[in-house]
Amino acid sequence: MQRNLSLAVEEGGSDDSKYDExxxxxxxxxxxxxxxxxxxxxxxSGVLSLAWAIAxxxxxxxxxxMVAFAVITLYTSLLLADCYxxxxxxxxxxxxxxxxxxxxGxxxxxxxxxxxxxxxxxxxGYAITTALSLQAIARTNCYHFHGRGTANCIPSKRNFILMFGAVQVLLSQIPNFHQLSFLSIVxxxxxxxxxxxxxxxxxxxxxSGVEVKLSATGVPVGANHSIKDKMFSTFSALGNIALAFAFSFVLIEIQDTLRSSPxxxxxxxxxxxxxILVASVFYLLCGILGYLAFGNHAPGNLLTDDHGFYEPFWVVDLANVCIIVHLVGAYQVFSQPFFALVESWSRTKWMGSQFITQEHTVHIPFAGDWRFSPFRLAWRTAYVVFTTVVALIFPFFNAILGLLGSIAFWPLTIYFPIEMYISQAKIPRLSFxxxxxxxLSLSCFVVSVIAAVGSxxxxIDSVMHFKPFE
Structure with a gap:
């Protein structure tokens, strides 16, 4: 009887209702x-760094x-879906x-x-990465017209980061995850x-037949690549691949957008x-073909790195435009759960405040009605300003992001999904x-630690060359 009740709740209410159960x-x-x-x-855009990881x-x-992490991520994600x-x-x-x-607890x-x-x-990190793509467009065009290696062809990222922040101030007013479908599809x-x-x-x-050096064991140890360099680059490569598949920390939020039936x-x-299947195919193709194209000298990013592609310039420009549009949408996909947390907590804490709870309906021509909230405007704008300022001050923040990501990979993608599934399915301790x-959890913990060491x-290398606001 209890199981039937649970399934009935999961199937949802009547299709005629405007509300779920x-x-x-x-x-x-x-x-x-x-x-x-x-x-x-x-x-x-990390897909474009996988050639470097293979190198x-x-x-x-x-x-x-790549295949191993794809299978592991799929497995733990399916376990997590059972815990919704x-x-x-x-x-x-x-x-x-x-x-x-x-x-x-x-x-x-x-x-x-x-x-x-x-x-x-x-x-x-997305603010910085978008700026790199905008910078790459300017650099590629300059190389095309003035020659590769021209000194003045590398503009500052500062203005590009500010442009990204201005766009996100507008997009951050999308009320919730449920209204992001169009942006995610684009x-x-x-x-x-x-x-x-x-x-x-x-x-x-x-x-074209360009000769490159390939190796079954990767970049060889030599005069310019010590054993220590080899070890740390291997650690970083494992971390890049593992983190490339990480999305579990928004899986429940995505699942909560699905209608109740089915x-x-x-x-x-x-x-x-x-x-995950689509991502895995693209990852393998980009990684393997990129490695075959550049060999052991594969750049950190095929499209934004100065040692990557730069001709035909208009094709490279188009690719970077696609990266920019994608990251604009991805910023919102990853920000919305944090927006929802702060706004839910604020409504509970100050439920009597009209500034916090009040919403107005604004009609926008050709776009329909829009729910406007003064608190949402103020708080989300402040958040975008904060992330933009940090990106300006620490343009090497991708290194910190790698550290955060490597630390979060094991608990969010592996540990919590496994532990929740064990609890939900009531799996006996010490059973097979x-x-x-x-x-599985312990093995992935070791990889996460290794990736953190590389990050x-x-x-440290980034801090050594640190110049604020450049």
Whole structure:
């Protein structure tokens, strides 16, 4: 009887109602929109650095590592999708809600610290990465007209970071995750765009017959690459690949956009499988073809690095435009959970404040009605200003982001999904399934520590060349 009740709750209320069974506005998401959210979350401009990762690991270990992390991420994401509903059938609206329901206590607090520190870090990192693409467009055009290596062809990132912040002030007024579907679909299309251009340029360079040095073990140890350099670059490469698949910290939020019928769990598992499969294919193709095109000298980013592609310049420009549009959307996908947390907490804390709770409906021609909130305008603008200022002060923040990401990979992608599933499915301690899950968790913890070590070294190198506001 209890199981039937739970399933009835999960199926949702009547289609004629404007609200779900818990009084919230009825969700309208489906497998397609959820897949777009996932692809937007997973496939970032980091796909263009995977050729470098393979160059460090070698032509054998590199692709094997990609497949391994894809399978692990898919497996733990499917476990996490089972934890969206509480045992009594109630929805968990956020990742933290799910952790609090299934694990509670100190683990809930640690989850919040890891999740929201990562989300803030990603916001700052996206500002910097977008600026790099804008900078690459200016540099590529300058090289085309004035010759490669011209000294004045590398403009400052400062103005580009400010431009990105101005756009995000406007987009941050999108009320919630449920209204991001169009932006995510556009961003997902853009990710296919620049990944495909990277693939095409790599294939063209391979076909041109340019000789490159390849190795089954990666960049060899030599005069300019010591054993210590090899070790740390291997650590960083493993971290780049592991973190390239990380999106679990917004999985519950994405699942909460799905309409109740068919059941969210089934639809989410389908969307997760589609998203990770698509990402994996693009990752393998970009990584392998990029490595074959540049060999052991593969650049850190095929399209924005000074040693990457720069001709035909208009194709490279188009790819960077796609990166920019994608990151504009991805910033919102990763910021919305933090926006929702602060606004929910504020409404609970100051429920009598009209500034906090009041919303106005504004009619926008050709766009319909828009819900305007003074608090949302003030707080979200302040958040965008904060991330923009930090990006201006610390333009090497990608190194810090790598550290945050490597620290968060194990708890958010591996540990919490596994522990919640064990609790939700009531898996006996020391059973075969329990032991297998613990071995998986421990192995990924070791990788996360290794990636953190590599990120710390990158951070130290960045600090050594630190010049504020450049």
């Amino acid at each position: 818990d009084g919230h506005i009825k969700r309208t998401g489906n497998v397609f929109t959820a897949s777009a959210h996932i692809i937007t979350s997973i496939i970032g 460090q690991l070698g032509s054998v270990a590199g692709p094997v590592a 509903r509480s045992p009594d059938g109630k929805r968990n609206y956020t990742y933290m809600d799910a952790v609090r329901t299934h694990l509670g 100190m683990k809930f607090k640690l989850c919040g610290l890891a999740q929201y520190a990562t989300l803030i870090g990603l916001s700052i 961003a997902a299309i853009m990710s296919f765009g620049y990944s495909s251009i990277g693939l095409g340029l790599s294939a063209a360079q391979i076909a 059941r969210e769990r089934r639809a989410m598992k389908q969307a997760t499988s589609v998203g 399934t329990w032991i297998w899950l613990q071995i 710390v070294r990158d951070l």
